[in-house]
Amino acid sequence: MILKYEDIIGKILSSTSLPRDQIESKIEQKLKDLHDLISREGAAHIVANELSVKLFDNTIMEPGKALKIREVKPGLNSVNLIARVMTIYDTKEFKTDKRQGRIGSFLAGDETGSTRIVVWDEKIISEMKELQEGNIVKINNAYSKVNNKNYTELHLGSKSQLIINPKNETVPEIKINMTSSRKTIKDLQPNDFVEVYGTIVEVFEPKFYQACPVCNRKVLFNNDFFNCQEHNKVEPKSVPIVNIVLDDGTGNVRMVCFRDVAEKIIGKVQSGFDAVKHENKGRQIAVKGKVSKNEMFARTELIASSIEDLDPAKLLAELEGN
Ligand SMILES: [Zn+2]
Incomplete structure (x- = not known):
């Protein structure tokens, strides 16, 4: 998720009492401190973080509305999405002190991009046996988060739903290659x-x-x-x-x-x-x-x-x- 410089300034202006020139001079200073190794947006990001300005809000989506993959930002709840299955990954098992179970995952795409879908719910994982590459899927009530490689992923838990080949939904053919x-x-x-x-x-x-x-x-x-x-x-x-x-x-x-x-x-x-x-x-x-x-x-x-x-x-x- 990339915010433009002006968007970041806008967010800082609306959540602090600092005037614009002070915000910009903080950003300039940050650029100098980092020897211009980062972009102006990058510096603005850091300044916003230092001022505890939240750049992304945990918006609750309006129920029923499906997003495009490009619109899936980190930290969203109740995400609905219609996409095409590009690659199905092996289901993995895990075990910790507290719980053990399986994680299913696949790569899904639409005309705006692609994202990894991570499934924690056993019931949905069993339903994934029917899933094939090229299928259209409708996902309801998922939540988004950033993984350790800095990509936004969509997670499906017990409240989520995966509908394989829903009626009357289309997604353009995405080349698997x-x-x-x-x-x-x-x-x-x-x-x-x-x-x-x-x-x-x-x-x-x-x-x-x-x-x-x-x-x-x-x-x-x-x-x-x-x-x-x-x-x-x-x-x-x-x-x-x-x-x-x-x-x-x-x-x-x-x-x-x-x-x-x-x-x-x-x-x-x-x-x-x-x-x-x-x-x-x-x-x-x-x-x-x-x-x-x-x-x-x-x-x-x-x-x-x-x-x-x-x-x-x-x-x-x-x-x-x-
Ligand atoms: Zn963990």
């Missing part, structure tokens, strides 16, 4: 699902964080246990993040690798960062992922969902085939 069409780095656009072939030219030092075993969100240590916002007391797992720079000759892009993808860069053996750098620089890979605009740093990033070493023979065959 939209999930990963081949692109060159110079053509990457935010929200694209792409496949990119490139060479790793830089590797930044991996970072590790403690994550919830259920939802993979970062957990905080308080009063001698790890606490997940949603799943309370959990036994955390240590999860890596690695940033790399990928270049394909048309340009380069910063690529963010989480968890299993990061492990493919770091390797199973913890042999030290110099070795990791040495082994990865110059490595040619095929990456599937989503292009994302990092508002804070005003740059485009590729959030990798899978990487594979490029097989030179396969690549050559493909070139000759064209």
